[in-house]
Amino acid sequence: MSELSVILDAAGVVAGAGGLGYAKVRAPRVYWSLVGLPVTWGRFTLSYRSTMDVCGLTVQPSALRAFVTRNVARREVLPVPPKVRRVRGTATGLRVTLRLPAGLEPADLAAASERLRHAWGVHSVTVAETRPGYVELRMTGYDVLRYVRMPRGVRPSGLAVPVALREDGTAFVRDFRAVPMALTLGANNSGKSVYQRNLIAGLARLPVALVGIDCKRGVEQSAYAPRLSALVTTPDDAAALLDVLVKEMESRFDLLSTHGVSDVWELPAEVRPVPVVVLVDEVAELFLISSKKDEERRERIVTALIRLAQMARAVGIHLEVCGQRFGSELGRGATMLRAQLTGRVVHRVNDKQTAEMGLADVAPDAVAVAGLIPAERPGTAVAADSSGGWSKIRTPHTSREQVSAVCHQFAHLVPDFPALDRFRPHVPTTTPAPGPSLVKPRPVTE
Ligand SMILES: Nc1ncnc2c1ncn2[C@@H]1O[C@H](COP(=O)(O)OP(=O)(O)OP(=O)(O)O)[C@@H](O)[C@H]1O
Numbered sequence: 001m002s003e004l005s006v007i008l009d010a011a012g013v014v015a016g017a018g019g020l021g022y023a024k025v026r027a028p029r030v031y032w033s034l035v036g037l038p039v040t041w042g043r044f045t046l047s048y049r050s051t052m053d054v055c056g057l058t059v060q061p062s063a064l065r066a067f068v069t070r071n072v073a074r075r076e077v078l079p080v081p082p083k084v085r086r087v088r089g090t091a092t093g094l095r096v097t098l099r100l101p102a103g104l105e106p107a108d109l110a111a112a113s114e115r116l117r118h119a120w121g122v123h124s125v126t127v128a129e130t131r132p133g134y135v136e137l138r139m140t141g142y143d144v145l146r147y148v149r150m151p152r153g154v155r156p157s158g159l160a161v162p163v164a165l166r167e168d169g170t171a172f173v174r175d176f177r178a179v180p181m182a183l184t185l186g187a188n189n190s191g192k193s194v195y196q197r198n199l200i201a202g203l204a205r206l207p208v209a210l211v212g213i214d215c216k217r218g219v220e221q222s223a224y225a226p227r228l229s230a231l232v233t234t235p236d237d238a239a240a241l242l243d244v245l246v247k248e249m250e251s252r253f254d255l256l257s258t259h260g261v262s263d264v265w266e267l268p269a270e271v272r273p274v275p276v277v278v279l280v281d282e283v284a285e286l287f288l289i290s291s292k293k294d295e296e297r298r299e300r301i302v303t304a305l306i307r308l309a310q311m312a313r314a315v316g317i318h319l320e321v322c323g324q325r326f327g328s329e330l331g332r333g334a335t336m337l338r339a340q341l342t343g344r345v346v347h348r349v350n351d352k353q354t355a356e357m358g359l360a361d362v363a364p365d366a367v368a369v370a371g372l373i374p375a376e377r378p379g380t381a382v383a384a385d386s387s388g389g390w391s392k393i394r395t396p397h398t399s400r401e402q403v404s405a406v407c408h409q410f411a412h413l414v415p416d417f418p419a420l421d422r423f424r425p426h427v428p429t430t431t432p433a434p435g436p437s438l439v440k441p442r443p444v445t446e
Contacts, residue, residue, distance in 0.1 A: 028141075028142035028143075028146070028147075029091055029092070029142075029149070031142070032091070032092065032093075032141040032142055033091065036141040036142070037089045037094065037141065039121075040094055040120060040121065040122060040139070040141060041087065041089060041094060043120055043121060044087070044094065044096070044120050045087075047119065047120070048081065048084065049081055051116065051119040051120070052081035052082070053079065053081065054115075054119075055112040055115045055116060055119070056108075056112065057081055057082065057104065057108060057109060057112055058079035058080055058081045059079055059080060059101050059102070059103040059104055060079055060080075060103075061078075061079070061080045061101075062102075080101060082098035082099055082100050082101060082104060082109075082135075083098065083099040083101070084096060084097070084098060085097040085098065085099050085134070090151075090169060091151075091152070091169075092140050092141065092142070092144045092151075092169035093122065093123075093138065093139045093140040093141050093144075093168075093169050094122070094137075094139045094141070095136055095137070095138055095139070096136065096137040096139070097130065097134060097135075097136050098134065098135050098136075098137065099133060099134055100133055100134065100135060106127055106128075106129045106135045109127045109135055109137070110126075110127040113125040113126065113127060116137070117139075120139065122139040122140060122141055123139075123140045123141060123142050123143055123144075124139070124140045124167060124168065125137055125138070125139050126138045126167065126168040126391075128168070138168040138169065138170065140167070140168060140169050144165060144167065144169050145165065145167060145377070145380060145392070145393075145394040148164070148165045148379070148394050148395065148396045148397070149165070149396070150162060150165055150171055150396055151165075151169065151170065151171050154171040154173070156202035156203070156205050156206050157206075158175075158177065158206075159175065159176040159177050159206065159208065159275055159318075160173050160174065160175035160176070160177070160178075161173065161174050161175075161198075161199055161202030161203055161206070162174075162202065163195065163198040163199050163202065163395060164195070164198065164379075164381070164383070164393040164394055164395040164396070165393060165394055165395075165396070166383075166391045166392070166393050167391060167392040167393070168391070172383055172391065172393040174199055174202075174343070176275070176277065176318045177265070178385075179342060179343035179385045179386075180312075180313035180318050180319075181309050181313065181318060181319045181320075181321075181340055181341045181342060181343065182319070182320050182321070182341055182342070182343030182344065182345065183321045183322075183323075183326060183338060183341035183343070183344055183345070183358065184196070184320070184321070184322040184323075184344075184345040184346075184347070184381075185322075185323060185324065185325065185326060185344070185345070185346045185347065185349065185354060185357065185358040186324065186346065186347025186348055186349060186381065187324060187347070187348055187349055187350045187354070188324065189375075189378060190347035190348040190349070190373075190378060190381075191347050191348075191378040191379035191380070191381065191395060192322050192324075192347055193220055193281075193400075194378070194379050194395050194397060194398060195322075195345060195347070195379070195381065195395050196220070196279060196281065196320075196322055197398045197399075197400065197402075197403045198395050198396065198398050198403075199279075199320065200224055200227075200279070200403055200406075200407070201398060201402070201403045201406045203277055204224070204227045204403075204406050204407050204409075204410045204413070205406070205410055205413070206413075207274060207275075207413060207415065208274060208275045208276065208277055208415075209229040209274050209275070209276045209277070209414070209415050209417050209420070210224070210227055210228050210229060210276075210277055210279065211228065211229055211230045211231075211241070211245070211276060211277065211278045211279065211420065211423075212224065212228050212230065212231040212232070212279050212281070212425075213231075213232055213238050213241065213278065213279065213280045213281065213286070214231065214232075214233055214279075214281040214282070215232075215233060215234060215235055215238065215281070215282055215285035215286060216233075216281060216282050216285070217233050217234075218231060218233035218425075220281055220400070221279065221281060222425065223400050223401075223403070223404040223407070224403060224404060224407040225407070225425035225426065225427050226407045226408045226411035226414075226427045227406075227407035227408075227410055227411055227413065227414060228407075228414070228424075228425050229276075229414055229415065229417050229420045229423075229424065230417075230420040230423030230424060230425070231423065231424075231425035232423055235285060235286055235294070235297060235298075235301065236297060237423070238286055238301060239297050239300045239301050239304070240423075241420075241423050242300070242301055242304035242305065242308070243300065243304060244419055244420065244423075245276070245278065245304070245308060245312075245317060246304050246307055246308065247419070248276070248317070248419055249307070249308060249311065249312045249315050249317055252264065252273055252315035252316070252317075253311075253314075253315060255267070255271070255273070256314070256315065259271070262314060263314050264314065264315055264316040265316075272316075273315070273316060274316070274415040274417070275316040275317075275318065276316065276317045276318065277318045277320060278308070278317065278318065278319050278320065279320050279322075280305075280319065280320065280321045280322060281322050282322065282323055282324075283321050283322065283323040283326060283330075284323050284324065284325070284326075284330055286298070286301045286302075286305070287301075287302065287330040287331055287333075287334060288330070298331075302332070302333035302334075302337065303333070305319070305333075305337050306333055306336055306337050306340070309337055309340035309341060310340055319341065321337075321341055324354075325353075325354050325357060326338050326357055326358070327353065327354075327357045338357065339361070342362065342385055342386040343383075343384075343385045344358045344359055344362055344363075344382075344383070344384045344385065345358075345381045345382070345383045345393075346358035346359055346366075346370040346381055346382050346384075347370075347373065347378075347379075347380065347381040348370075348373040348374070348375060348377075348378070348380065348381075349370060349371065349373075352367070352371055355367045355368075355370040355371050358370065358382075359382060359384055359390070362384045362385060362386050362388070362390075363382075363384035363385075363388060363389070363390040365390070366382045366384050366390040369382050369390075369392060370382040377394065379394045379395040379397065380392065380393070380394045381393055381394070381395075411427075
């Protein structure tokens with residue numbers, strides 16, 4: 001009898017271990033919650049002081065603190081690490097808020113992040129300054145970009161859309177008020193369209209006018225027609241549409257001057273014009289010309305885009321430009337326009353120059369990271385902006401049908417916009433088969 005129970009116990013242990021091993025690979029989130037989190041929390045608590053000490057993240061205490069904490073027996077004053085203010089477990093990792101003592105700065109912790117990662121046995125450690133004097137150590141227990149699941153509860157609001165997951169487990173939010181104009185670059189099949197889909201799925205739920213310029217004959221954006229205020233699919237129509245948008249910008253500036261304000265957000269809500277997001281797919285199509293007679297059109301388009309990129313932020317018109325490359329080879333005006341598009345998302349690229357076009361002027365440290373994105377991880381990108389900060393992100397995989405269904409669902413949010421009426425796309429009468437997001441609008445999240 002006792003032999004049988006030993007065998008059963010052993011079988012249970014093996015099955016349990018096998019199950020955990022399986023969960024670690026196939027369901028890392030479950031494994032982290034059951035095993036990784038308690039183990040890491042314990043390891044962090046037990047080794048915090050010694051780890052910070054060997055990583056050189058301690059300082060001599062102030063005179064008062066030295067008096068309180070001195071080792072009476074040895075008459076020595078021990079160096080102190082940053083004070084732990086809060087430890088919080090999440091579905092992807094562990095977050096620790098630290099109060100920095102005088103003499104330590106966030107960059108010191110960032111420089112030691114590899115050593116901290118090894119000491120606590122986690123997948124990554126990133127350091128974010130949350131307010132002056134405080135940093136958050138964001139540890140992830142596993143590679144969160146392998147199977148992307150957005151954090152619970154993040155939703156589009158205002159003019160901000162969560163579009164992807166950052167390496168540290170937080171949402172990457174495309175906030176048009178903070179970064180009004182942006183550029184997305186990447187090689188073929190790197191995930192640019194899926195990035196734009198996530199963006200459109202979020203924007204579709206907000207009170208904005210969406211304008212599409214898709215000179216690949218509208219193959220991508222025509223699916224979103226029900227929620228678009230305008231869609232053009234040829235360079236000629238794009239030139240006409242951009243002229244209308246420039247006129248709209250000028251009349252909005254007149255409105256600002258009538259009310260004596262400098263920004264649409266300072267206007268009273270009842271007169272504030274609706275924000276406009278212009279989504280340009282494959283921007284090179286607008287720059288390239290095949291004959292001399294196209295030159296005048298190109299000039300019109302480039303001038304309009306540059307004027308919008310330079311000034312339209314204040315009147316609530318935003319550009320979101322997407323392309324494979326965006327450099328001087330596109331001709332006059334290209335680099336000038338690029339300099340105005342300060343939000344950058346660079347997917348896998350085929351050459352270092354493309355990574356430099358996207359990142360060298362805003363986040364030079366990130367150029368090498370973009371060059372290392374593997375082809376088998378489509379949707380992975382480096383996101384940066386003119387603040388100098390950057391992060392590695394990956395979008396959740398979203399199909400064209402899912403986003404098309406969201407656009408049908410929120411078609412009633414298309415605002416009144418008479419100036420764009422002649423560019424309103426034809427909307428097919430058949431409703432697409434509802435994707436999961438139509439049945440129950442999943443937050444752009446888990
Ligand atoms: N986040 C993601 N997760 C998983 N697969 C993805 C992701 N993003 C893109 N893919 C897949 O990678 C492939 C290419 O994606 P996408 O069409 O977005 O690339 P692209 O850069 O727009 O390509 P192109 O320039 O040729 O239009 C598609 O099969 C898509 O399903």
